[in-house]
Every structure is written in C-alpha cells, then in structure tokens.
Amino acid sequence: MINFRLEERENKSLRRQIISPFLAVFVALIISSLFILLAGVSPIDSFKELFIGSFGSRNAIAETLSRATPMILTGLAASIAFKARFWNIGAEGQLYAGALAVTFFGTGLVELPSFIMIPFLFLVGALAGGLLLLPLVLLKNYYKVDEVVTTLLTNFIVVLLVSYLLEGPWKDPMSLGWPQGASVIDQGVLPQILSRTRLHLGFIFSIFFAILIWIIISKHLIGYQIKAVGFNPSAANHSGVPVLKTIFIVALLSGGMAGMAGVTETAGLKGYLTLDLSPGFGYAGIAVAMLAALHPLGVIASGIFLASIYVGADAMSRSMNVPTYLADVIVAITVLCVLVSLIINQYKFRFLEQNK
C-alpha cells in the first residue's frame, strides 16, 4: 500500500507559484488530447485550429476578447467570494439578475445621455446581482445554511423567472413571437470599439473593474479584512474585524461583478435579453478564478485564455468533427489540474517505507 504523508512547505517559492498555472494548463491540454484522439482527430491539428480560431485573425481576436468580457467579470465574482472562503456558485443567476435589471431600466423606462446611462446600467446590474446574493449570505451567517447549494439552486430559480418574463410580460412585441426582451435603447448600448466586430466597450469596463478590485484587495482596508475573514473568521472576529459587515461587502462585490457580466452581454453583445444569454459564463468564472489563483489581475489573463478555448473550440468543431463540448472538457480538466498544482505548491510529498 502506498504510504505517504504531506508535509507543509516552509517557504512557498514565488517562482513556483507563477509557473504553476502555466504548468497546469499544459498538463490539462495534454490530457485533453486523449479526448481529441477519441474523436479520431490529430491533437496537433486540433490545437492549431483552436489557436487560429481564437487568435488567428483580427476578427478571431475580437471574438475572443468579447467572449472574455463576461468571463473576466464572473471570474472576479468568484475570486472575491473564494478569497473570503464564501463559495458563491451563483454567478450564473446573478448574471441574469443583472440582465433583468438592464431590461427593466434600459429599454425605455429611463432615458439619460449615454455617458450617464451606461454607468447607470452597470450600477443597477451590479445592485441586482449583489442583492440577489445578499439573502443567501445572511442565511449562511445566521442559519449556517451551506451557500454552495443555495446559490446553485437560486440559479435555476432565476433562469425560470427569466423564462417566464420573456415568454410573458417582458416579451418584445417586435420579436415576431420569439421569446426575447425589448431592445436596450441607443443611449444604453455599449458602443462597438473595433469596427466590423462584436467587441464592445464592456471589455474596457471589465479590465477597469479587474484593476479596481486588485487595488482594493491588495492595498485597502476592505481587501485586508476580506482576506482575514477568509483565512480565519474566528481570529479576525477576536481582533475586532467586523465579520458580518465584511461578508456583506463580499456579497455585494461578488454578486455585483456577476451582475455586471449580465449588463455587458445584454447592453453590449446582444442588445436585448434572451434565454440563452449565458452559455454557462457563471460556472466558467470559477475556472477563470481558479486558474488565476484568485488574483484579480490574473483573472484578465485567464479570462482571455479560457475564452479563447471556447471560441477556438467553436471554430474547431466547424472544420473538424470534434464536438464543441471539448471546450467544457478542457476547462474542467484545467480546474482539476489547478487543484493539483495548489497542493504541490503547499505541500511536499514524503513517502514512508513500511517496516516489515
């Protein structure tokens, strides 16, 4: 029997910490090759197609970056929450909540000049996402109800709500019977930033928020308290850190980021709300955050990278007979590989000889 022990490493080398996400991705791609082989296709050719599909042309890059926009935001949502050891798996629902807020306020109810309108839409989207998460945070704090399950279940509830609204009261009369929301008014639409592509202002916003969150987490009191509460809420409490207030802030920030992902998709990419607005951006955000080791700036890079996997896989499935689900497989394996790399960073393996 393999008898081993994990011994905590005394010094966590910075070099190892920087290399490990890359190593994790590399290993994940190798393991994914097995699945590509199952499809009867050469992995090398597939990865070439994947790369071309996501970075090989001006259009491809624009598509990748526009796909990265919501993923960076949901990645930030997961990063903030996970740093506080609050397992917010509800980004998907919070995203749709943000989209609902945009549809409610931005399709004609409120009319403001666009330099006010756009930040306004981001604000209501963020509030919607944050307020959706808040009661679940309170449930965890006062009733010890596990947030993983409640946030997950809430996703299903929100999506059903969207379905009801889009088939019913919020159905766009101009949509020829297709269930979708009314169009966002011109002042609220996020302008295109690269001609003849789908890349819109939302991308700039997502970068901006990543930098903002990074500053807060690393240099500000709030970020400091979030980290303390995440590492050891009891010790933080004993030292006078307001734990409940901190958790509130985490909920608003985390849910808010995810809500804003809903804003970028509704007011930027599509222009209106549909039921398939998010092909799982909320869940992908978890992978983005893990790969970035919960670092807000790293989220930009890992968001773009994972977006390229999805965009590239779409292109690849058109030219070769590999199902688009390959992207999901690669992302899932990446999450698992990142987990392994975290263990390797923190512990040393010690094999024990059995004394016979």
Place this chain on the structure above:
Amino acid sequence: MNPLLKVQSISKSFGDLAANSEISFEVNKGEVLAILGENGAGKTTLMNILFGHYMPDNGQIYFKNNPIKFGNTRHTISLGVGMVHQHFTLADNLSVLENIIIGQKSLFSFSLSKKTALDKLNSLIEKFSLPIDPDAMVSDLSVSQKQRLEILKTLYKDCELLILDEPTAALTPQETEGLFKTIKNMVNQGLSVILISHKLNEVLSVSDRIIVLRNGKKVGEKKTANADYKSIASMIVGKEISYPKKIKSKPNREVLRLEMVSYKSDHDLDVKINNLNLKLYGGEIIGIAGVAGNGQQSLAKLLTGHLKPTEGKIFINQNEVIDSSPKNFMNQKVAYIPEDRNKDGLVGDMSIWENIIMTETDSIKIFNQLGFINSKNSHDQALSICKTNDVRLQKIDQPARLLSGGNVQKLLIGKWLYRKPQIIIACQPTRGLDEGAIAAVHRMILDARKDGNGVIIIGEDLDELLSLSDKICVMYNGHLSKPLDTLKTDKLTIGMLMSGKGF
C-alpha cells in the same frame, strides 16, 4: 528478568527540531513508570512513535522481546499496548459500546456482534470497577467518564501496557485521586503503566520509577522512593529560570463589574450562565478556576463583547455597557487573549505584521483616511512590538503560523498590551508553553497588574492560578463562586468547589 518494554536509542526530528535524541529506557511488568518533562520535551512524540503514529529516524523498540513494527498501530495494539491520548479519540455521536467495539472486527465482516461485546464490556467494568452505561451517548458523558471509557477501550483489547498521556489535565483534584486508585487497581491485576505528565507532584505520588526528558534527550532516571521534588524539578527545567516575583497588590478603582448577568444561547450546546456577579479592580488579578465546560468560554465572551447577556448588566469604569460588540469592548480598553491561540488568536496564513495591525483598523497611522494600508508604519510598529516582547522570528513578512507556541503567545499578548488596555481577559495563557515562555508570559501579566490594570485569568492549572492571582473564584455549571483570597485558601477547598460542592 526480561523487561516488558525495551526502548533503544530512539531518535526523531521534525525538520530542524530534534524531538527525540537517542532515548533508551525499560519498563518492567507490574510497574508504573512516569515520563516527566515540560511541554515540548518530546514525551508525546516518543509515545506516538511507540504507538505507531510516527516513524522514528533511528532506534528500536521491543515489547515482550517482539520488535515493534513502526507506523503500524494495528500491530502495536495486537501486541498488547494501549494508549489513552491527551485529546480523546471518541466519536460524540455514537454510544459507549460502539466506541469500544470499533476496530474489533474486520471491516469485511457482516456483523457487529454487539451482544458478545456487551458481555465482555460488563465483565471488564466489574473487574476493574469502572462503572459506565454502555448505551450512553458519548456527547452526554463528563470528562472523567470519557477518560474511563478510553481506559476501558484499551482494557477491552487486552492491553498489558497502558500509556496515559497527560491524564489529569482536565480533572478535578478529587477525580485525579480516583484515577490514581484505578491505576493501582490495574497494576494489581497485572498491568503495567506508563504515565506521561508535566505535573511533578502527582507523579511522585503514584509512580514507581521516573524518567525525565528535556529537549528531546533523557536526562535522568530515578526510583520514586529515592526521588525528591527539588532534584527532579531541576532535571526537568535544566537551567535557572527566573520567575517573576509578585509584589503586594494595591487595588485602586473598580474597572469591571458584572451584575446578575445571565446568558442562555439558542444552541443547547452552550452552558447557561446564571446570575453572575463579579467585581474587578485595577491592580489586581482574579483567577477563575474550573473544569472545562462549565461556562468559562461563555463567560470570557461575555467579558469581551462577543456575547450579549440575556439578563443583567455589565459596567466598565462604572459606566453601563449598552453596545455588546467586540469593537466596543476594544474601544473601552478591554483586551482578550483567547484560549485557542491558533484558532482564535492569529491568522496563520497572513504575515506577522498583518496579524499585528488587525486590531489597529481605526488607527490613521496604519490605515490612512481613505483606508489604504501604510506599509512602512505597519512594519515599524510590528518590529517594535516584537522587539519589546522578545518574539523570536526570522522575518516580519513570514507567515504567522511558522512561529512557535511560546512566540505566538508573546506576540498576541504584546499586540494587545500595545493598546494599553485597562482590563485584560486571558484564557489559559500558558497552555502548551515551555517553562521559559511561561515565565515570560507571567512577567507580562504581573507587569500589567503593576501598572494598575485589572486582569482576569480563566484557566485549569490550579498551581498557576494560585500563584498569580490575588483572588480566586470557581466556575461550576454556569455559576461563579464568591472570590477567595488566594493567600488564605488551598487546593482542596478549590477542588471541592470545582466538583460543585458548596455552591
């Protein structure tokens, strides 16, 4: 005559720390051997090696001339060695009988054979007179009953050599007497016992032979009949530790008062506090003794703002406290040294300086007006606190969990003293520390008293409480006894109160 147990040159290191160096000794049948040493001397490491939890780097152990297979607890148990750990290895949600039969039958067998087990258990209860209810849930048992269960577990497995690791840590003086009677009983029935302890007095009364460990080495061995307190004590400690002297106290103004304070929580797990009255003056130390689980934790939390009384009032400096929050108590200059320094005291994964500034969130020097961390001021303050309190570290940026127990405690107390508190609530402040650190902590507490501040020490070590405190109370079942002058009382009286007599 062949010794029952023969330990030869056992050595074990954890990184740079040599926990055991070339330790050799023997145990004879029918003998009670005591292994003495202060915290960190290597006693528990040695026993864990014997029992199969750790692998030694070198050395051999023979039991009845059979070599022990290291790392193989199953084998050690089957040879006839049993151990009662310092922290009980019981499952609270299972019954007494279930806890005993665990591991008895192969994991592949289909039945638990509860009936035969019950018969065997009952006969053991008779033979060793250790009464216990086989169907009771472990969560309902008292500490000494749990210990009895742990002993029965080893007897059930036909142990011939029983190892007891710090068995009296959580017992009242009367329960300790009961335990020693049990040990004598077991020896009469043919068992041998190894007793691990740091309490010299107890060891002298119950053992046949004594071994002393210090810094991982065996430094002395004596027959108890030939041993005297002083020579053994100097073997344990080695060098001269200067213990701070307590000067006569001059209590000044009242700093803290509890009036008819009661507390009942929603969870049934917390003990109800009933009509507590307590007065603390600046310049005095009040010790609160009691067996763990009688409400001390709740009391500590009430005294520091972590819990709000359901009835009664708390006064700080004669002003009634309205806002029960940790922050408010901190602002009113109350310091809290929690019992579990690793769980509640420090955030292990954050750096030392980050831990130190955690209580300083309203200091403009550390967090400027906009809330941004001033790195330089933080580092300076941290370095100054560590220097003043002799906290040994490598870098101020290193994760706090790398500090040793004694340094953690010095850091925690130093961090709080920096804020110049007038009331200090300390829970088990020297638990698990070596003598040098204990002396340092005592000095810090006595200095605070000298400066005119009030200190409440909640603890289980009667010797420490009696030596440090001016007055002593006992907590039993949520009630607090009237304070007794420490110069005019003794351990027996306190022991009675700890068992609930006299309330």
Place this chain on the structure above:
Amino acid sequence: MILEFFEIFFTAGFWAATIRIACPLIFATLGEVICERSGVLNLGIEGIMSLGAMVGWMSVYLGADLYSGILIAALTGALFGLLHAIFTVYLGASQHVTGIGITMFASSVGFFSFKLILPSSTTPPKIIPFEKLEIPFLSEIPFLGEALFQHTPFTYLAFFSVIIIFWLLNSTPFGLSIKMAGENPMALEAQGIDVLLVRTVSVILGSSLMAIGGAYLTMSAFDAFYFGMINGRGWIAIALVIFAAWKPERALLGALLFAGLDAYQVRAQQLAGAFIPYQFFLMLPFFLSIVAMIIASKRTRYPKALLIPFRRGERH
C-alpha cells in the same frame, strides 16, 4: 374546482408518479449520505448523475442488456468517485472546488461522448427501457396495486438500496468505521484503521449510487438522454441529505415527500395552468429545497469531521 385540487391525492396515478419521481432522488441522496457520513462533501453529484444517465443509456443503445447498463453506469460513477477521493481524501484539496470540478468534468465528458457517438440527432434516439414488473397478487389490489406494485425492477431496486445502506451503516463494522471517520477520524486511526481508505471506499460507493440514480432517468423513467435532463436534482439531493439528518431511512422519507410535491405540482399545473405560469410550478422544488435546508439547519448536527481533510501523522 377547488375540490379537484384535493382529488389529485385520491388517484393511484399520483402515488405511482410519486414513487417514480422519488427514485433518482433516493439513489442520489443515499449516495451523498454515505459520502458525507464519512466526512467528504461530494459536489460532483450533479455531474456524476448526468454521466451515469448518459452511460447507462448509451450502453443499452449500443447493445448491452438493461442490467448490464446499470452496472456500467455504476462503475463509471465509481471511477469518478475514485477521482474525487484522490483529490479530496488523499491530497486534501478543497472539497468544494473538487466537487465543482468533477461535476464539470463528468457532465462535459458525458455530453462530449454522446455527441461523438451520435453526432447528428435533432430528436434524441430512444432505447427500450425497463418494463413494468407487476408483482403477482399484490399488483391486483385496487388502488394500492397500481400505486405500489406495478413498477419497473429498477424502481424496486431503489427501495431495496435503502434497506441495504441502512443495514450497512448501522449493523456492520464497515458502517461503524464510516460513521467514525466522519465524526472523529483520529479515533479511527488510533485503532489502526486506515481513515483514508474508509473515506475513499465511501466516496466510491456513494458515487456509484449517484450514477445509478442518473441512469434511472434514462432507463426507467424515460427512454432517451437529453442534455440538462438532471436539471438540478443533484443539488436538491444535497439539500435532502441535510433534511434527512444523514440517515438513510430519512433520506427515503425526504425523497418521497419531495417527489410527492413534484408529482402534485405537475397535476396541479394542468388544472391551474391558465392562471399560474408553468415556470412558477417548476421553481417550487428549488424553493422548497432551500426552505428544507433552513428548517433542518436549526436542529441538525453535521458530521463533525465533514470538510476537514485528514492528514496522517500531523502533529496535534
């Protein structure tokens, strides 16, 4: 009109539907109970159910008989359970993130494989699922016969599983070890029993049950595999585990209660569909799960060692 809402309870069809709807939840909840009792939270449940549904169905589609299909689904679940255990039990990785990763991995592998084998299917192809097995004599009792004794063998298997798992946990040494591993693993180690092994076997066993639960949907309740057909049942099972206070017999009760509400909701929808949109009926199970968790949280006692990795030889 109001009377019709009550009459639903008096139709045998309602009770039969309750039992059918309960089965995947029974398997899944039992599986999670075993995992959590040993101290491991298995959030891979949703993905493993999805994969089990796909694998069981696909085996039959490709020629295996129905019982082999169940076995193959179980083995697939066991494999992913082993993967989960390697991460959480042996490496001590975060049980939360591992579980989400396993769910993502298992479900994506399932979808990928399905699309690979059946690339062009606008309407999902069907297999011949389990037929109803009428128990002689008992199935002819009026009302009760149709309600209880005209089910597929797979359904009877679900109830049989409850008995087996109950017996395992309460009357065998292995079951006792599982309970102790989740409460105080040091106690287990002190007796020389390998905690990591006990936990790993528990997770493997639990995951097999979860996969079987998924397979029930494609092999007994329905006859085809749809993407997203698990639809949150895995997460609901996690809520049910808490509601069941980690006891198998209560898991059965919880699943039946829940399924009853679901069966009722379907029928009530037909009556009230004109007034209340169907989406609100569909939301009900999820709301109820959250409510169940809130109610249960007040009085429950989590297995003490749940979520805490056990590392051998650590200094205490």
